Amino acid sequence: MQFGIFTVGDVTPDPTTGRTPTEHERITAMTTIALKAEEIGLDVFATGEHHNPPFVPSSPTTMLGWIAARTERLILSTATTLITTNDPVKIAEDFAMLQHLSGGRVDVMMGRGNTGPVYPWFGQDIRQGIPLAIENYALLHRLWREDVVDWEGRFRTPLQGFTATPRPLDGVPPFVWHGSIRSPEIAEQAAYYGDGFFANNIFWPKEHFQRLISLYRERYAHYGHGTPEQAVVGLGGQIFMRRRSQDAVREFRPYFDNAPVYGHGPSLEQFMAETPLTVGSPQEVIDKTLTFREHFGDYQRQLFLVDHAGLPLSTVLEQLDMLGEILPVLRAEFARNRPADVPDAPTHASLVARRAEQAAEAAR
Incomplete structure (x- = not known):
């Protein structure tokens, strides 16, 4: 089981002071948070991709x-790579390069994004979001696995005898997660390729994501990749902790009430009751996070959002220290009674080993 954090990179005023960090300060804070993630023993740091204010990544x-x-060991990921508006050729080359630079410590989460104006900025039509996601990923999948690609589709110029460079490290592409909050077509796509499905369940009630994850698991088995229980699932979450739950609620409330995405909407209490958001003591975070396995089955990756809504860097680093304290408990509890045939989250090393096993079997 992998644990990590993801950032959306919002530049949001601190509602308690009125101060807005500069873009430079926010970018520097994000890198500081990533280094802290490795220090406290987390497995993954993931960043979103946005091309509009108030976001910087x-x-x-x-x-x-x-x-x-x-x-040295942190897995570097995206929380969204816009498969709809990025050229698949550039994605193939950028992430292969990052593989080489990081020694394989990289994977990628494909998504459509939730900002409509991005599409025309990059010459695309939002009404073609799903077809773009399907076609662009089909091309990307081939670019990483075929040395020479001939290809023709609807949304970009054809390729003739094209080779993406550099080639993936050790001949093994980065592991791909397909992220979605609402689209069954994306769950189907993840299942078809045998990739991971990341349900970023931070906004809506669990029943919605139970349907998406169940669909992915069923279709993963349908395509012959394994049993439904062996499908590779990731989940999102949001936490804010203080030693006493009442202190956590009191401190976090102004940030929640003014957050750019869900501020001025449901109350903090309603949002906590209906979504994975946990604002309280460390034990309350442990208890609620453990319910995710009850709702969605055994899964492979848990990413928390901790640095949004204008929270100052000093507070975020305090949150990470507390997350580091409860991390051993979360690891132990998620490992308890985990079926032996449920796989771990793929890593570069495990993917290289699996390819070697498959080659050996084919040679027999």
Whole structure:
């Protein structure tokens, strides 16, 4: 079971002071948070991709490359790579390069994003979001696995005898998660390729995501990749902790009430009751996080959002220290009674080993 954090990179005023960090301060804070993630023993740091204010992570591979040079074991991921508006050729080359620079410590989460204006900025039509996601990933999948690609589709110019460079490290592409909060077509896509499905269940009630994850598991088995229980699932979550739950609620409330995505909507209490958001003591975070396995089955990756809504860097680092304290408990509890045939989250090393096993079997 992998544990990590993800950031959306919002530049949001601190509602308690009125101060807004500069873009430089926010970018620097994100890298500081990533280094802290490795320090406290987390497995994954993931950054979103946005091309509009108030967000700053427009170039995830640049940021992840910087972090790769300063870490040793942290898995570097995206929380969204826009498969709809990025050229699949550029994605193939950027992430293969990042693989080489990081020694294989990289995977990627494909998503459509939730900002409509991005599509025309990059010459695309939002009404074609699903077809773009399907076609672009089909091309990307081939670019990483075939040395020479001939290809023709609807949304970009054809390729003739094209080779993406560099080739994936050790001949093994980065592991791909397909992220979604609402689209069964994306769950189907993840299942078809035998990739991971990341349900970023931070906004809606669990019943919605139970349906998406169940669909993915069923279709994963349908396509012959394994049993439904062996499908590779990741989940999102949001936490804010203090030693006393009442202190956590009191401190976090103004940030929640003014958050750019869900502020000025449901109350904090209603949102906590209906979504994975946990604001309380460390034990309350442990208890609620453990319910995710009850709702969705055994899964492979848990990412928490901890640095949004204007929270100052000092507070986020305190949150990470507390997360580091409860991390051993979460690891032990999720490992308890975990079926032996449920796989771990793929890593570069495990994918290389699996390819070697498959080659050996084919040679027999």
